[in-house]
Amino acid sequence: MDAQLRQEIVDLCTAMLATFSKEYIKAYTIELVKKATKEARETPSPYFLEKRPKDFDKSDIFKGSLIKLGAVRKNWLKRHFVVRYDYSVDYFVDENETTKKGTINLCGYRVEDDPNQSAITRIFNLAEKLGVDTSSIPKPKELPPFTIELYHYSRRCYYIQCANEDEFKEWVEMFRICCRRAYGLKNRDPCHQGAFHVAVRNTRWSLGRYGYWSYGGNEIQILSDLISTEVEYDILGRALRKLPNVPWFIRNFLRNKMMNVIDGIITSAVNPSWAAMDKTVTELRPTVEPRIKNQVDPIAQAQGNIVNKMKEQIMSAAQQSIEQHLAPHLAKIVRTTKEPIQSGFVESFKIWNDKTNGYSGNGSKESFSEYRRYPNNCWTMHPARIQIHDLEDPLRDLSKIFSDIWPSSIIYSIKEDITAMAYDGTYTFEKTVTEDQQDIESSKNSTREKYEHDVYTGTDEQIKFVIRSCACPVLFKVLKPITKPILSSLSSLVPSGLNDFLDVDEMYTQLINDIVDENTQIALDQIKN
Template sequence: MGVGPFASPVSDEQMTKIKELMETILKTFTLEYTKAYAIALVKHIEEELKQGKGEEWQLMERPEDSLTTPLKTGYLMKQGSVRKKWLRRFFVVRPNFKIDYYESEEIYNKGGKVKKTISLCGYSLSTDLAKDLLARAQELAAKMGMDAGDLPAVATYPDFSWEAHHERRRCYFMQAENDQEKEEWARVFDLCCRHCEGFNSTDPVAVAAFEKAITKTRQELGHWDSWTCGGSETQILSDLIVDELDQTMLGEIFQNIKGPAGLRMTIKNKVLQVLDTMVMAAVTPAYKAMETAVNALRSRIEGVIRSKIEPIFQAKEKIKEKIQNAVLKTINPVLSEKVTPRLAGIIEILISPMTDAFKETRVVFDGQMVHLERTVRERNGFGESLAPHFSGLDCTPRNPSLMRNAFKRVDAMEAPLWALQQFFDDIDPGTLISEANDTLSKILDMAVYTFEKMLEQEVTTQPAIKSNGAAAEAAVQKLKSDVRQRFGVDANKATVAYYREVMMKIVMPFLLKVVTPLTDPVLEPINSIIPEPFQELINIKAEFESVLEGLVGGAIDTVIESVTSS
């Protein structure tokens, strides 16, 4: 491995191991991706045939990509990537969670040129820079076999600063004008980190298969925990490989670097740069070949699946019955001793915060309705267009300032969720809390959208309310009452669904890690009963996971029913 004018700290033997590990991971992923694609295609076709049988909401769901109003706009200071100067820029957060920035608000208002678009797929947010930068420095010192005091001093940043951080991509340092602005902007940046889409593929089957293959590849490498990743397919696959190299080899390589601290850091950074380039050079053609292979696979099997979906479904049910009969003696003791007794404790952590958070979310909706009532009263009706009224409503569920109280209620889960690590060591409380916030925002967005659609219909049937303040106010009050009732029903549904999802995410990785080594020998013979025409379409391990999810889901549903009905 060439590292410029410096002696490489990577031995020939280590380089061989790096290449072998890259090859092993790519081979494993290729196999898992191909299997997952066939399974995902079967599931996709099954769901197509069951259209209209999904979750039944009383509120209306907003169509994807229908929003055009920015989620947030305003000025921030941004640190430059090269000279590290702080520059004032006008930021616009788009509904697709991409972030544009301009040299000024004037240029934005005139439809001028975007200075840069930031995609935060796979990034994480650091709002306590002093603490987080010190922790990273200490971790790096340990990895390199150095005293933390020998490292260059940790950089200091102005008040009200934060970072959008990624281990192997450019990091973004921002500064707001005050603490409240920092909190609001940081919340929006966090949304962008979690929701920005980076996949190049628009095929839902390919996306589902890719995500499943990443999970299965990590499990083959011995990792059962959740893994935060994001970006394009090649970026994620490269991150997977470099992350594994980091855990298995880089510490030893870094400790081979000798010399003064500054020189060692320079060589370390060069090693990582060369390694990233080498990994991406291997991943790019490999993934292109995978895409070609799965496209050929789809052309070959899609017609078969569509023509034989009922026999495939029947074969899967028969196989799942065989699996359940074969593994119950192994799984039931683990479930009854290590999982089921802890479910009630998990849901107790969730109930009060989610109940209180939805109450706060309803307060947000009511507040927006009161504001609208006052507006139409003062302006004597809605006017000729509803659009100005809707633009503010549309942003409400994504407005951190308005949602602050609801989100703070959810934060009460954090400490007790962390305490569960003594039993479930792969738990990720931060992700679970973020998903709770997403649940609140989703139901509020549905309430807002439902109100807007109902109001459009009301204006169509009663055009006089455009210019009659009293009638317009009465219309808002009537529709608000209707939407609030629907909100209550759907909030309960969404809360129960969240309880179930959280408990599945906590329990399933733990359970799979424990029972997979015990059940693999039992499952192997069942492969022989898969009908020969369906060998590519039915996977024993996938069906085993489905059986396990059914057993765990049944236990979870019993606990939820017991707790929510009492």
């Protein structure tokens, strides 16, 4: 790696962190505005079931003894694994759970159920980048049957062996749930969560990366991965082409050395930068939040005025883009997605109803302990979640038209919302009995009515989610050259003193989402009629 290449990476880190910092601080302020507005004007939820708090039940979810490959000695050792309520995974020396050996947070990871094949695929993909003849690469050492790989491209990977096929299937599904539901961000404040994800999105958009990007972990890990991915897009190919024409093992060794240098540059830039950002917003909030609360009405009025002006100036172009890129496919998307999504929610209701009818406790909180945990069992919810597999072919076809969608992510997200509704159903029933003091049968009936309503609400909301996932990346790309000068001019309409509290770009993003939702609702109504 020469000095010029190193400097390019340093400059890219500096530029991306500067963009992220600006976007994060702006988004954090906007999240405070949203929080104050929501508190001042309660917006009713379209759902009737009550939302179960994330930490409502802190019981362990799943446990069992498995064989784990050591990180240093590379020997296989029996370990007792426990999946906690927050989907972190602790492992111990034995079932007594007295000597803890480690914790795995799988946020940002993926589960490979055929690690031998996935290892070969990764090696061949890397060989292609390095320009190496794949016929000269020896196969990696094979792992034993029923081995699971918990894989991350830039963090430690874990290899876990199961005793038999049934155990293997159970743990594959459980680890996949942990990958999806484990919480990575260290700061649990909702304003921080919302702002951080918006800043990640906007930083990618500033680079022209409008499509889906999978990420997870804590703040520093995500920022490092964000920059590392862009280095790979923009710089790494040129760097790899400079490697000498030598055997695979030497080229791979040199490549790994290069990646170590790149990772070091990124880490040394991200750590102090994130510390400074975190300090800035921590000091900002006590000053800004009281100002926002005192100006909720003027902020809402100014936002309404700007959005109305925005509609006047971009609606024609937005509707034209929708007519060109979305409308020809809209009815078909609604028809092909509605049946599997609705079937999934209907099946989740049947499972909930069966479990609820089977409840025979005395109405105490303790008597609900087993009942409330049934959605954690992947096999119990499997009949509902598997319905969504029927979306695979339609979404794969749509990806030929909407190239920035990620079918597997869309499918998994819908599965999770189906499971979340089952959690909300159990919580609503339990709360109605234990806190609202309704009798058990009345509580079952009232919760049943709410669940049945939410099945259809959930179906419509998930169809809108699918269509937003397809259409919005395309629309943002197409409309960017048209809307950029318009949005710039609309910034002048922000009243003096409210500049920090109103974000024209965020209003625009929400407006496009709303326009897509409105068109989707029209298509839904037409199909229902």
